[in-house]
Amino acid sequence: MKLASLRGPGRDGTLIVVRRDGARYVPAGAAIPTLQAALDDWEAKEPELRRLADRLESGEIAGEPLDVQKLAPPLPRAYEWVDGSAYINHIVLVRKARGAEPPETLRTDPLVYQGGSGVLLGPREDIVLHDERWGLDFEAEVCVILGDTPARTKKDEAHRFIRLLCLANDVTLRNLVPNELAKGFGFFNSKPATAFSPFAVTPDELGDAWKDGRVHLKLRSTYNGALAGDPEAGPEMHFSFFDLVEHITKTRSFTAGTLLGSGTVSNADRARGISCLAERRMIETLDEGAPKTPFMKAGDTIAIEMVDGQGRDIFGRIEQKVVTG
Amino acid sequence: MKLASLRGPGRDGTLIVVRRDGARYVPAGAAIPTLQAALDDWEAKEPELRRLADRLESGEIAGEPLDVQKLAPPLPRAYEWVDGSAYINHIVLVRKARGAEPPETLRTDPLVYQGGSGVLLGPREDIVLHDERWGLDFEAEVCVILGDTPARTKKDEAHRFIRLLCLANDVTLRNLVPNELAKGFGFFNSKPATAFSPFAVTPDELGDAWKDGRVHLKLRSTYNGALAGDPEAGPEMHFSFFDLVEHITKTRSFTAGTLLGSGTVSNADRARGISCLAERRMIETLDEGAPKTPFMKAGDTIAIEMVDGQGRDIFGRIEQKVVTG
Numbered sequence: 001m002k003l004a005s006l007r008g009p010g011r012d013g014t015l016i017v018v019r020r021d022g023a024r025y026v027p028a029g030a031a032i033p034t035l036q037a038a039l040d041d042w043e044a045k046e047p048e049l050r051r052l053a054d055r056l057e058s059g060e061i062a063g064e065p066l067d068v069q070k071l072a073p074p075l076p077r078a079y080e081w082v083d084g085s086a087y088i089n090h091i092v093l094v095r096k097a098r099g100a101e102p103p104e105t106l107r108t109d110p111l112v113y114q115g116g117s118g119v120l121l122g123p124r125e126d127i128v129l130h131d132e133r134w135g136l137d138f139e140a141e142v143c144v145i146l147g148d149t150p151a152r153t154k155k156d157e158a159h160r161f162i163r164l165l166c167l168a169n170d171v172t173l174r175n176l177v178p179n180e181l182a183k184g185f186g187f188f189n190s191k192p193a194t195a196f197s198p199f200a201v202t203p204d205e206l207g208d209a210w211k212d213g214r215v216h217l218k219l220r221s222t223y224n225g226a227l228a229g230d231p232e233a234g235p236e237m238h239f240s241f242f243d244l245v246e247h248i249t250k251t252r253s254f255t256a257g258t259l260l261g262s263g264t265v266s267n268a269d270r271a272r273g274i275s276c277l278a279e280r281r282m283i284e285t286l287d288e289g290a291p292k293t294p295f296m297k298a299g300d301t302i303a304i305e306m307v308d309g310q311g312r313d314i315f316g317r318i319e320q321k322v323v324t325g
Numbered sequence: 326m327k328l329a330s331l332r333g334p335g336r337d338g339t340l341i342v343v344r345r346d347g348a349r350y351v352p353a354g355a356a357i358p359t360l361q362a363a364l365d366d367w368e369a370k371e372p373e374l375r376r377l378a379d380r381l382e383s384g385e386i387a388g389e390p391l392d393v394q395k396l397a398p399p400l401p402r403a404y405e406w407v408d409g410s411a412y413i414n415h416i417v418l419v420r421k422a423r424g425a426e427p428p429e430t431l432r433t434d435p436l437v438y439q440g441g442s443g444v445l446l447g448p449r450e451d452i453v454l455h456d457e458r459w460g461l462d463f464e465a466e467v468c469v470i471l472g473d474t475p476a477r478t479k480k481d482e483a484h485r486f487i488r489l490l491c492l493a494n495d496v497t498l499r500n501l502v503p504n505e506l507a508k509g510f511g512f513f514n515s516k517p518a519t520a521f522s523p524f525a526v527t528p529d530e531l532g533d534a535w536k537d538g539r540v541h542l543k544l545r546s547t548y549n550g551a552l553a554g555d556p557e558a559g560p561e562m563h564f565s566f567f568d569l570v571e572h573i574t575k576t577r578s579f580t581a582g583t584l585l586g587s588g589t590v591s592n593a594d595r596a597r598g599i600s601c602l603a604e605r606r607m608i609e610t611l612d613e614g615a616p617k618t619p620f621m622k623a624g625d626t627i628a629i630e631m632v633d634g635q636g637r638d639i640f641g642r643i644e645q646k647v648v649t650g
């Protein structure tokens with residue numbers, strides 16, 4: 001089942017059920033006005049939504065043509081946005097890039113940060129950059145959307161709380177990171193609003209590609225029209241989403257609609273390219289002594305998508321332009 | 326105007342208008358079912374709520390007796406919880422306590438962290454502690470609740486976006502902090518659910534005590550029935566709420582209902598006591614070579630309140646007990 005949110009009339013948008021090919025949709029209806037409302041009462045609402053999806057898929061309901069430009073992020077505002085950093089290759093490269101050592105517990109203790117979730121960007125919304133010196137970068141990621149998840153959930157049970165999956169562009173202002181981290185309180189100004197894919201899908205939509213809490217597909221990033229990378233999101237995700245759920249629930253519970261990200265998808269094989277410019281800059285530094293790729297500037301475009309073995313675009317395409325503001 | 330949220334029937338509770346003495350209330354009504362709904366449309370809803378408050382105050386509406394036990398936090402779940410650390414004395418003491426240096430930009434660049442906001446505690450909810458070795462501590466704070474606040478708001482304009490004030494107990498697991506900060510991504514497991522005061526009040530309720538983005542009143546913490554501290558929340562708040570708003574909006578905007586905390590209220594004058602046990606432990610270490618006050622354990626109680634010059638309890642009393650779980 002593929003879900004999305006049209007912008008308006010309220011702040012949380014309007015929940016729609018989308019046909020598998022992404023071309024047509026049907027509103028979920030007044031009883032399930034928003035995705036948050038569906039997540040708040042998932043046991044009751046999921047079957048209703050699945051019935052609608054089946055009728056749309058079979059052609060019993062024709063639905064309406066979908067205009068991706070009109071989509072909000074699946075959750076236009078969310079109660080939490082927790083972002084992991086589960087790809088070891090990314091951590092090692094980015095820390096090298098800022099002259100920092102990887103943490104000693106790199107492979108045993110997941111890294112997560114708490115991001116801002118009150119203002120999220122839709123799949124086609126511009127990234128507004130106020131100052132190019134801030135070093136704007138994209139970060140292509142896979143995310144899950146949780147249902148109510150109790151404290152001290154173990155990884156073996158974590159699958160029960162994963163309602164939906166989507167993609168994210170975890171926009172980062174690289175040049176603001178070092179000073180923030182030096183202060184010791186984590187990222188704040190360096191992480192402006194994150195953008196999400198058009199569609200959030202139930203795990204079964206991924207078929208065999210959803211396995212052990214990982215998505216075994218390539219995540220493709222296209223920067224200014226050229227392929228930047230298409231790393232495999234599965235095998236090198238050192239901590240699976242199940243591990244991340246166990247980690248984040250160690251001391252507290254999470255409410256339905258919590259967004260949990262994988263961190264920048266990254267492969268050790270350089271042929272797979274990159275999912276953020278910081279990695280490319282580090283590779284340039286290692287190979288040529290200095291970075292030559294600049295960070296993003298006004299007019300740049302970034303597209304992020306994930307296509308399955310049959311060539312089907314699962315989550316729709318994040319496609320953003322940088323504008324000054 | 327004094328607002329609060331009764332628990333249920335939905336996840337966001339039921340908005341009520343509370344009489345100034347805290348004894349009686351009237352529901353805001355179906356058109357403004359929750360505090361979030363009021364904040365989402367504040368320009369229209371505030372006058373309606375004020376009219377109700379006036380009628381309750383004058384006795385034109387009798388209202389119903391208020392049972393604080395039935396209160397949720399003013400926002401049972403919020404879109405962001407951003408917590409500053411604006412009292413220099415607290416930063417210096419707590420960093421000493423963990424053998425860390427204060428950041429170089431201590432007095433020029435505010436410290437804030439992004440906290441979890443999907444699950445918040447009501448004023449009388451237990452603090453569930455799973456493991457005493459985690460080093461449970463309270464942190465008594467003042468907070469503001471923001472309306473929609475645009476990116477790059479300057480401190481001179483910040484007052485326009487401050488809708489309400491309340492108190493918080495920013496529960497902290499001290500012994501989990503050092504490892505988390507060593508990883509560089511900020512607090513996460515070390516900050517379980519935060520508790521909030523019964524009432525959120527409009528700034529005018531504070532009269533002259535609300536000045537320059539600071540609350541010029543004493544914040545009283547009572548630990549296991551004994552006064553722990555009653556520091557002045559005003560003069561030593563190095564960064565005012567206006568400064569904090571300017572800081573957090575440097576690179577992004579915030580949605581209505583964002584909670585912004587002051588950080589632990591702390592005075593250099595030791596006679597004013599403490600608003601968290603970490604400070605007391607550090608003072609013991611400085612004076613006697615080692616901390617002797619243990620962190621909180623099952624059965625402990627913490628109360629936090631703020632009383633004005635006329636002896637009026639403004640925000641109601643946070644009163645929590647630690648239980649194992």
